[in-house]
Amino acid sequence: MSFMICVSIFVALCMLGGFHFYLILTNQTTIEFQLNMVRRRQCRKNGEFFRNPYDIGRSRNCQEVFGPNSLWSLKWMFPYLAAPPMGDGLSYASSMPGLEL
Structure with missing residues (x-):
């Protein structure tokens, strides 16, 4: 039983961890994921292609979340060794020009 x-x-933890790993790779929050699913459905119905504007590539997405360290160096696991994240937390890079928040 145990x-x-x-x-x-x-x-359950593997499913939750895998989902959040996907969110990191696509540079989304859980709320953005839900909103983007609705937008993706609307675009598909109109025959258009939807792309998350904050998805700047897997490597750069990981650096947005974990800081400018290499993902394979595992320094991001130790915040006292790792370089701090870039930016001020209020503005983010975008793949669409003019859409930087």
């Missing part, structure tokens, strides 16, 4: 509980909690 093994089944542990396995089900592990599966």
